[in-house]
Amino acid sequence: MYALADCNNFYASCERVFEPKLERRPVVVLSNNDGCIIARSQEAKDIGFKMGEPIFKCQPKVHAHRVIVRSSNFSLYGDMSRRVMQTLRLFTPDVEVYSIDEAFLDLSGLVGRCTFDEMARMRATVLRWTGIPISIGIGKTKTLAKLANHYAKKHPETGGVAEIPDPPETMLRKVDVGDVWGVGRQWSKKLQMIGIQTAFDLASADETHLRKSFNIMAMKTAMELRGHRFFGLEQTPEQRKTLLRSRSFGSAVTTWKDMSDAIASHATRAAEKLRQEELVAKHLRVFMHTSLFNQFEPRYSASDGVDLLPPTNTTHRIIKAALDIARPLWKDGFRYKRAGVYMPDLGKGPVQQCLFDTETKIENDKRMMRVLDDINASMGAGTLHFAASGFSSKWKMRQLNRSPRYTTRWDELPVVTS
DNA sequence: TCTGGGGTCCTAGGACCC
DNA sequence: TCTGGGGTCCTAGGACCC
Numbered sequence: 001m002y003a004l005a006d007c008n009n010f011y012a013s014c015e016r017v018f019e020p021k022l023e024r025r026p027v028v029v030l031s032n033n034d035g036c037i038i039a040r041s042q043e044a045k046d047i048g049f050k051m052g053e054p055i056f057k058c059q060p061k062v063h064a065h066r067v068i069v070r071s072s073n074f075s076l077y078g079d080m081s082r083r084v085m086q087t088l089r090l091f092t093p094d095v096e097v098y099s100i101d102e103a104f105l106d107l108s109g110l111v112g113r114c115t116f117d118e119m120a121r122m123r124a125t126v127l128r129w130t131g132i133p134i135s136i137g138i139g140k141t142k143t144l145a146k147l148a149n150h151y152a153k154k155h156p157e158t159g160g161v162a163e164i165p166d167p168p169e170t171m172l173r174k175v176d177v178g179d180v181w182g183v184g185r186q187w188s189k190k191l192q193m194i195g196i197q198t199a200f201d202l203a204s205a206d207e208t209h210l211r212k213s214f215n216i217m218a219m220k221t222a223m224e225l226r227g228h229r230f231f232g233l234e235q236t237p238e239q240r241k242t243l244l245r246s247r248s249f250g251s252a253v254t255t256w257k258d259m260s261d262a263i264a265s266h267a268t269r270a271a272e273k274l275r276q277e278e279l280v281a282k283h284l285r286v287f288m289h290t291s292l293f294n295q296f297e298p299r300y301s302a303s304d305g306v307d308l309l310p311p312t313n314t315t316h317r318i319i320k321a322a323l324d325i326a327r328p329l330w331k332d333g334f335r336y337k338r339a340g341v342y343m344p345d346l347g348k349g350p351v352q353q354c355l356f357d358t359e360t361k362i363e364n365d366k367r368m369m370r371v372l373d374d375i376n377a378s379m380g381a382g383t384l385h386f387a388a389s390g391f392s393s394k395w396k397m398r399q400l401n402r403s404p405r406y407t408t409r410w411d412e413l414p415v416v417t418s
Numbered sequence: 419t420c421t422g423g424g425g426t427c428c429t430a431g432g433a434c435c436c
Numbered sequence: 437t438c439t440g441g442g443g444t445c446c447t448a449g450g451a452c453c454c
Contacts, residue, residue, distance in 0.1 A: 032422050033421090034420090035421050035422060036421055052422085053421090054421040100454075182452065183452085186451065187452080215428055238426095242424095242425075247423080340423090
């Protein structure tokens with residue numbers, strides 16, 4: 001059996017742990033730049049706030065219901081996630097961390113014990129130790145565990161833990177096909193047109209037809225609903241294949257200086273990530289564009305790329321390549337809203353060297369990056385940085401309502417007053 | 419005034435090989 | 437009149453996930 005443990009309204013729950021007065025109040029958490037709603041407490045969902053809704057469009061609702069609005073605080077959420085995952089691992093070592101707020105568990109190690117009771121105990125432990133409420137779904141396949149989890153969330157009478165019954169028909173009939181893991185908006189529409197409304201319908205559908213009309217994934221999803229296992233537990237993360245670093249600007253960028261600062265910063269962060277994962281980039285793309293939404297301003301979007309020869313993770317090489325790409329893309333007179341760097345082709349291990357790079361030069365680069373990373377690790381990110389990324393924060397994120405980073409900064413620890 | 423930031427996989431079509 | 441039968445690799449676009 002598999003279990004899926006999923007934190008309820010995770011970001012909103014994290015905010016509540018350290019600010020109990022938010023209990024029973026509607027809470028929404030915003031995306032970077034305080035743009036869209038990316039998490040909602042149950043109360044906020046009940047009022048009708050939608051996932052992904054731009055906050056400026058629902059200000060009246062915010063005021064009317066005295067909604068608590070928070071900027072995102074990923075330092076806090078990341079650390080709380082680590083604590084939840086650690087707690088799960090006490091119950092079985094076979095844990096796949098699937099996202100910041102979800103984990104799959106392989107329960108085959110629990111032989112002899114009642115899986116349902118054990119999962120109920122796990123849920124209570126996570127709540128007591130971290131303050132985060134979770135829901136747990138149990139099923140023979142990952143897709144079924146996901147479905148049971150969805151059911152547990154929708155039906156409070158389950159107490160937050162649900163298991164696929166045997167036979168599964170009753171539960172599968174109660175779940176819309178669009179709520180099945182792997183079925184998104186487009187497929188959901190298409191499936192309903194051919195009469196497939198519920199998870200049960202999908203499980204009963206003809207697999208060769210699904211294969212033909214959709215693709216192999218749709219077929220596997222249907223088979224998983226029937227109890228055929230296609231997706232296993234993946235505990236060692238696969239080597240990443242692409243890397244993207246980008247941000248919308250806090251306020252529109254109108255000068256090349258601000259743009260080049262931003263692109264150099266993204267290049268720096270991408271290079272750091274590469275070194276962390278011992279990867280090198282073979283190709284680098286840079287893009288920039290104006291607002292996708294504003295109808296009344298001139299629009300512009302541009303991108304270009306180069307092969308990196310030799311493939312590299314050295315910050316100054318990547319900054320230089322990125323700025324060389326970006327300079328010809330830049331056009332005066334636009335209000336830029338976003339820029340970033342993209343590395344679509346990553347590699348590991350020995351790389352083809354360039355004929356004209358000497359061994360010493362490469363060794364020197366490596367040593368320099370090691371010193372840079374060591375200093376930034378011990379004294380704080382960004383302590384040492386390249387001048388190309390500048391000193392202004394004009395283009396940086398807007399975050400007006402971020403809570404303290406309670407668990408990761410000595411100077412932001414929670415304070416208890418009587 | 420104001421709309422996030424990442425990832426994965428699959429398929430079709432074109433370019434190329436013999 | 438009339439033009440084979442295999443392959444591979446790459447890319448773009450579209451679906452999906454959080």
